[in-house]
Amino acid sequence: MLPNLTVTPAAAKFINRVVRFSGLGTGAGLRLAVKPGGCSGYSSDFSAQLAPAADEQLCEVGGVRLFLAAESRLLLNGLTMDFIETATESGLSFIDPNKEACACSSAGAPQAGVTHINISAIGRGRPVAPVLPS
Template sequence: MTAQVSVTPSAEKFMRRMVRFSEQPGGGFRLSVAPGGCSGLASSFSIDAAPQDGDTVLDVNGLRVFLPAASAALLDGVTVDFSDSLAATGLRFIDPKQAACGCSSAASAPPAMASVSLDSLRRVSRA
């Protein structure tokens, strides 16, 4: 079974920039997600030269996106978006199947939103 994952143009642009500025130009964007609290999904990413065994490989207009098997299952039917606002910057996961959380800590957060930390990025010097 192949995961049906949609990637918005803004998420594609973000992913392409991460690949372009990484130490793996020509690599792919590895996206890992796990169930996580009120936001729905906790995520992380890396840039890898090639997919790992068992990965689902998405072709997003020539950009390779690597999804580990568990992540592909969680992202099936989900739209991956990128948000850059005062309230949140990062990847967002829009899941039409997810109900809003009822706890008070999620009152101001939209359902199915997770952010990816950009703290690990560094500029690559070209000698």
């Protein structure tokens, strides 16, 4: 069963960039593994891959190729995937219209049903040299 998943144009642009810059070529896609857990109900990992693994299914939605295992397909059903970029963070967000906002103090201003996946490990150029005290 393929999930009823909505991918926003911002998320599609981000995913297509990740896949394109991976250098894997035509047919590559994003392996997205979503699991229960985390502050807002989901935790996930993603990587660009040439083809789906034996236990994954290709899901083409919103102009992107996603490689999803069965558990991920179930968890993504009914969600909207977006890409959020602010001054302090950027990442994929999964919006579940049926989920309550996280109430923990570390989440900042809560948004109903939004799970952030931090992508700070993806560099935007050379690392900044540390400032040494004089």
